[in-house]
Amino acid sequence: MRHGKWPLIVTFLVPPVLLYVVFVVSPYLQAFQISTTDWLGYSADANSVGLANFKTLWHDGYVWNALQNNAILLALVPVLTIVLGIFFATMLAMGGRKGRAGVTGVRGGAFYRTVYFFPQVLSVVIIALLWKEVYHPNKGLLTSALHALGLPSPTWLGDPATAFWCVLAVMVWSNVGFYVVLFGAAMSAVPKEIYEAVLLDGASRFTTLRRVTLPLLWDTVQVAWVYLAIFALDGFILVQLMTNGGPNFSTDVIGVRMYDTAFGSETKFGYASAIGVVMFFLTLSVAVLSLRVGRRDRIEYS
Amino acid sequence: MNRRDILRRSAAAGLLATPAAGLLAGCATGGGDDNDDTAAYKGTKSEQNPLGVKEDAPLEVVIFSGGFGEEYAKAHEAMYTEKYPKAKVKHSATQEISKTLQPRFVDGSPPDVVNNSGTGQIDFNGLVSQNALADLGELLAAPSLDVPGKTVKDTLLPGAVEIGSYDGKFLVLNYTYTAYGIWHSNKLFTERKWEYAKTWDEHIALCKQIKAAGIAPWTYAGIHPRYMSWPLISTAIKFGGPSVALALDNLEPNAWKSDAMKAAADAWHQIVKDKYILEGSPGLDHKQSQTAWCQGKAAFISCGSWLESEQKDVTPAGFNMTIAPTPSLGSGDKLPFEAIRGTAGEPFMVPAKARNVAGGLEYFRTMLSKKGAQDFTRKVASLTVVAGASDGVELPYGLSSVVKALDASGTNGFNWVYNNYYRKLERNLVDAACGEFFSGRIGPADFLDQCQKGADSIAQDSTVKKYKRAA
Numbered sequence: 001m002r003h004g005k006w007p008l009i010v011t012f013l014v015p016p017v018l019l020y021v022v023f024v025v026s027p028y029l030q031a032f033q034i035s036t037t038d039w040l041g042y043s044a045d046a047n048s049v050g051l052a053n054f055k056t057l058w059h060d061g062y063v064w065n066a067l068q069n070n071a072i073l074l075a076l077v078p079v080l081t082i083v084l085g086i087f088f089a090t091m092l093a094m095g096g097r098k099g100r101a102g103v104t105g106v107r108g109g110a111f112y113r114t115v116y117f118f119p120q121v122l123s124v125v126i127i128a129l130l131w132k133e134v135y136h137p138n139k140g141l142l143t144s145a146l147h148a149l150g151l152p153s154p155t156w157l158g159d160p161a162t163a164f165w166c167v168l169a170v171m172v173w174s175n176v177g178f179y180v181v182l183f184g185a186a187m188s189a190v191p192k193e194i195y196e197a198v199l200l201d202g203a204s205r206f207t208t209l210r211r212v213t214l215p216l217l218w219d220t221v222q223v224a225w226v227y228l229a230i231f232a233l234d235g236f237i238l239v240q241l242m243t244n245g246g247p248n249f250s251t252d253v254i255g256v257r258m259y260d261t262a263f264g265s266e267t268k269f270g271y272a273s274a275i276g277v278v279m280f281f282l283t284l285s286v287a288v289l290s291l292r293v294g295r296r297d298r299i300e301y302s
Numbered sequence: 303m304n305r306r307d308i309l310r311r312s313a314a315a316g317l318l319a320t321p322a323a324g325l326l327a328g329c330a331t332g333g334g335d336d337n338d339d340t341a342a343y344k345g346t347k348s349e350q351n352p353l354g355v356k357e358d359a360p361l362e363v364v365i366f367s368g369g370f371g372e373e374y375a376k377a378h379e380a381m382y383t384e385k386y387p388k389a390k391v392k393h394s395a396t397q398e399i400s401k402t403l404q405p406r407f408v409d410g411s412p413p414d415v416v417n418n419s420g421t422g423q424i425d426f427n428g429l430v431s432q433n434a435l436a437d438l439g440e441l442l443a444a445p446s447l448d449v450p451g452k453t454v455k456d457t458l459l460p461g462a463v464e465i466g467s468y469d470g471k472f473l474v475l476n477y478t479y480t481a482y483g484i485w486h487s488n489k490l491f492t493e494r495k496w497e498y499a500k501t502w503d504e505h506i507a508l509c510k511q512i513k514a515a516g517i518a519p520w521t522y523a524g525i526h527p528r529y530m531s532w533p534l535i536s537t538a539i540k541f542g543g544p545s546v547a548l549a550l551d552n553l554e555p556n557a558w559k560s561d562a563m564k565a566a567a568d569a570w571h572q573i574v575k576d577k578y579i580l581e582g583s584p585g586l587d588h589k590q591s592q593t594a595w596c597q598g599k600a601a602f603i604s605c606g607s608w609l610e611s612e613q614k615d616v617t618p619a620g621f622n623m624t625i626a627p628t629p630s631l632g633s634g635d636k637l638p639f640e641a642i643r644g645t646a647g648e649p650f651m652v653p654a655k656a657r658n659v660a661g662g663l664e665y666f667r668t669m670l671s672k673k674g675a676q677d678f679t680r681k682v683a684s685l686t687v688v689a690g691a692s693d694g695v696e697l698p699y700g701l702s703s704v705v706k707a708l709d710a711s712g713t714n715g716f717n718w719v720y721n722n723y724y725r726k727l728e729r730n731l732v733d734a735a736c737g738e739f740f741s742g743r744i745g746p747a748d749f750l751d752q753c754q755k756g757a758d759s760i761a762q763d764s765t766v767k768k769y770k771r772a773a
């Protein structure tokens with residue numbers, strides 16, 4: 001087989017690498033360069049300003065406010081999504097009461113799986129618009145439900161006290177389904193005998209989850225963590241469509257700040273690139289960090 | 303999946319997470335080189351062709367497809383090709399002006415005519431400071447297409463040229479003439495025997511009466527609360543005179559905290575304090591709040607004269623929407639009750655690097671002809687900056703109330719332009735402050751503080767070009 005190796009490698013590797021270099025690596029390198037200019041985006045003139053953009057950024061209260069919101073998202077979205085994801089996946093895989101071994105899912109598991117996965121099929125734009133209507137302060141689903149119960153309702157996206165949490169809830173809602181499937185698949189790879197043995201030893205469901213399932217799923221959880229952390233650092237589309245950072249910047253995230261600086265209320269492309277560069281390093285550090293912290297021994301089933 | 307895989311993927315995902323930064327860079331390359339096939343089209347100037355249009359040069363027009371749609375532009379283009387049958391007009395319409403056109407500006411191949419409007423509007427400050435716009439001065443001096451003996455400039459309403467001028471150069475053609483005021487349904491008011499109040503105290507009394515009748519006196523676009531900055535600033539200008547607006551536009555220190563602004567903010571705080579605003583309004587966007595108003599859930603709303611065409615689909619028959627000026631604060635007001643904010647709006651521009659600049663100017667001349675303007679008014683029910691162009695055109699109810707209000711206002715009309723000079727100041731900063739103020743989370747003093755802080759941040763930003771206007 002040795003003699004066909006090179007042509008194969010070249011045909012399969014070169015085009016994707018080339019595409020990657022042209023469309024991902026090179027724009028990124030340019031973004032680094034642009035971030036050191038005062039480019040205003042509508043002419044080809046740009047003067048180098050060194051690190052002035054980064055200095056301004058350091059003192060920019062709006063950027064810090066956005067970063068703070070990203071930090072809260074980073075702390076909450078992965079945890080909530082993963083906890084909910086694991087809970088639902090566990091229920092689907094082994095929550096059923098039928099059978100003494102206890103390793104069947106709840107009744108109607110296929111139905112739930114479909115329901116959970118549903119948000120994944122919708123485009124993010126649709127999700128945002130859908131929830132905007134759910135959060136409609138006068139005739140939305142939530143308000144109407146609360147009013148029907150005779151309870152007062154907040155203005156949801158219209159109030160800085162609630163808007164951020166409303167958006168966060170949508171982020172978790174739209175992500176959970178995917179991780180239910182991911183964790184479900186990982187769980188089905190765990191040999192049934194292990195569970196049967198654990199149950200014979202008299203472990204409760206919760207102990208099983210904590211002592212057996214979670215350690216065995218650790219690799220998958222870690223991947224989920226990295227993805228969700230990156231998502232939390234972005235969060236751009238949902239925020240932009242649902243609140244555009246408002247009211248009073250209470251839902252602002254770094255991605256929206258960058259977009260607004262270049263395409264929204266200003267045309268400061270140099271400064272926006274500087275925000276992008278910061279975002280790049282933040283994302284990279286978060287990814288590396290969560291991989292380091294989560295490092296554990298791999299378990300392989302033979 | 304091993305660790306390296308994950309890392310690589312996460313890095314890739316990280317890159318995807320910052321799409322705009324990638325885009326920014328992608329556009330920056332290879333721009334600005336002029337080569338032979340991008341040379342400007344030039345024709346010979348003559349009496350028939352004062353702008354020197356090359357008759358077979360193609361013309362590209364990009365329209366913002368918003369409340370006015372794009373049909374009116376197609377009609378203008380047809381008029382253009384009628385005069386220059388050999389010219390091929392390329393028409394396109396989008397809601398995302400900045401995203402669509404930014405690369406083309408950098409590349410040096412922008413379209414010839416751009417209707418720079420909507421939420422995706424390109425910040426004019428950025429365009430002007432980069433010399434990206436063609437000077438329209440020649441257009442003003444050219445003779446009107448169908449008003450004999452007059453130049454294009456002579457046919458325009460007062461203020462139309464000033465608002466599109468930066469440092470004395472006319473760069474932006476604002477095509478429509480817009481009045482900003484407070485709207486109510488004449489039908490509702492007649493039925494209930496209410497009368498629009500001319501003073502603020504009467505207005506508050508009326509609000510009380512309306513609320514007692516089970517209708518919310520006010521609603522507003524809580525997601526875009528800057529709509530409420532318009533009546534508030536108008537109240538201040540009517541109280542303190544046009545110098546209030548001048549100070550705001552020129553970013554004078556503490557302009558937002560002038561006595562007039564304080565008086566206006568205190569007055570408007572009353573409708574918040576007394577809960578005269580439809581519950582839930584802070585969470586409504588402009589369409590939702592306007593619809594609630596059309597459904598009779600609220601009596602007043604602040605908007606410009608585009609309201610009628612924007613709400614066409616949901617306005618009940620016989621609703622009879624009517625615009626009115628903001629109530630006077632008292633007898634000490636410098637401007638009479640009738641004074642209303644009227645200004646040219648809906649900006650059109652010709653990029654400096656467009657290949658067919660002359661064609662772009664000629665297209666504007668077509669738009670500004672009596673025929674072009676009348677057609678526009680008929681199609682989209684909006685006034686244009688062409689004086690007298692709506693004469694003889696049957697106007698819908700709301701628009702005729704706008705015409706009446708503008709007539710009554712006459713030379714007392716006023717305007718401000720800080721939103722054109724510094725888009726961010728109105729769209730982001732004042733907007734956010736209005737959101738806090740009109741939802742009752744902050745009082746008038748904090749509101750003006752927050753606005754002033756926003757204005758100061760613009761004033762101190764050395765990367766933003768500053769413009770001044772004289773009275």
